Amino acid sequence: MDFDETASELVIARLKAMPPNVKFSIGNHGTYSRDQLIAAVKDRSDVGQAMVEMQLNYLRKMPSLSENLV
Numbered sequence: 001m002d003f004d005e006t007a008s009e010l011v012i013a014r015l016k017a018m019p020p021n022v023k024f025s026i027g028n029h030g031t032y033s034r035d036q037l038i039a040a041v042k043d044r045s046d047v048g049q050a051m052v053e054m055q056l057n058y059l060r061k062m063p064s065l066s067e068n069l070v
Contacts, residue, residue: 008041008048011055015041026050 015038025031029047032040040048 007052007056008044011041011052012038014055015051024051026054 015034018034020034022034023031024034024037026037026047027050029050032047037047037051041051042048
């Protein structure tokens with residue numbers, strides 16, 4: 001799935017807000033640093049697309065997750 005520029009910018013902003021030493025495991029793709037993922041999103045690589053998809057899925061589910069906490 002190809003995401004628009006706004007979605008990519010949102011994911012990059014979320015990644016930049018995280019500590020630079022954080023590591024992410026992206027399914028079968030391996031483990032990446034924050035900066036490697038930012039580059040992957042900018043390059044629109046398979047890993048970058050997977051990261052955007054995961055972040056958007058998370059954001060879509062947030063409202064229903066918070067309802068369960070109340």
